[in-house]
Amino acid sequence: SAVISQKPSRDICQRGTSLTIQCQVDSQVTMMFWYRQQPGQSLTLIATANQGSEATYESGFVIDKFPISRPNLTFSTLTVSNMSPEDSSIYLCSVNYNEQFFGPGTRLTVL
Amino acid sequence: AQTVTQSQPEMSVQEAETVTLSCTYDTSESDYYLFWYKQPPSRQMILVIRQEAYKQQNATENRFSVNFQKAAKSFSLKISDSQLGDAAMYFCAYRSAGKGQFYFGTGTSLTVIP
Numbered sequence: 001s002a003v004i005s006q007k008p009s010r011d012i013c014q015r016g017t018s019l020t021i022q023c024q025v026d027s028q029v030t031m032m033f034w035y036r037q038q039p040g041q042s043l044t045l046i047a048t049a050n051q052g053s054e055a056t057y058e059s060g061f062v063i064d065k066f067p068i069s070r071p072n073l074t075f076s077t078l079t080v081s082n083m084s085p086e087d088s089s090i091y092l093c094s095v096n097y098n099e100q101f102f103g104p105g106t107r108l109t110v111l
Numbered sequence: 112a113q114t115v116t117q118s119q120p121e122m123s124v125q126e127a128e129t130v131t132l133s134c135t136y137d138t139s140e141s142d143y144y145l146f147w148y149k150q151p152p153s154r155q156m157i158l159v160i161r162q163e164a165y166k167q168q169n170a171t172e173n174r175f176s177v178n179f180q181k182a183a184k185s186f187s188l189k190i191s192d193s194q195l196g197d198a199a200m201y202f203c204a205y206r207s208a209g210k211g212q213f214y215f216g217t218g219t220s221l222t223v224i225p
Contacts, residue, residue, distance in 0.1 A: 031211045042202060042215040043156075058212075090154060096211045100146070102156035 002027045002095055004103035012109045013083055020079045021106045023093030028073035033094040034066070037105070043092065049076050083110045113138045113205050117216035124193045125224050131178075132188045132219045134203030142208035145179065145186045150218075151199040159201070162186065164208075190221075198223045 003026045013019050023032060031050055035043040047055040047068055055068040069077045080087050088110045093103040114137045124130035136145070147159040162170045162179050169177050174194075178187045190197055203216040 042217045045212050048212055105154045
């Protein structure tokens, strides 16, 4: 199995600022996925991050708003830039390691 | 893109009874996987059961079983002998065989009544 940790677990931020979320996996994985779960909603894929290449973004998500880093096979960061209240969500990191594993999520509130 | 539909936003079941959660999906692919995930208030996504599309036999995991109807693109989850700990949000999900990203349904909130 794969154990995923995320930092921070939650944060409250001011409009216009940026927050970087970290995702650490205890195993080396090729692809890491970032999802957003808005209040009362399902999970929506933001982007897929491969080590050594640029992330692939889903429709409706752009790199300027959600820059992603993937410096090695066990770590990734997602930055939520120039935040607005509409960005208030839970952000989850996920990996496929024999089966799909999800991190505990980062609960972001933007005031 | 693939779509996953859960038509029951909320369901409730008496403890020890059986409940079935519905899920339908739309795809043109022939090789894929289907999943049911459980998300309790802790937010942690927990895999309940998975089904490979090429398998005709329905997957079972203890009290959890699925009714997979490939032609109808239907994938329902049956929970038998419901327990209080089963209360959670349940998400149906689809993944292509050759890709890693998931497509999730909108979820069904399950309440277990003591």
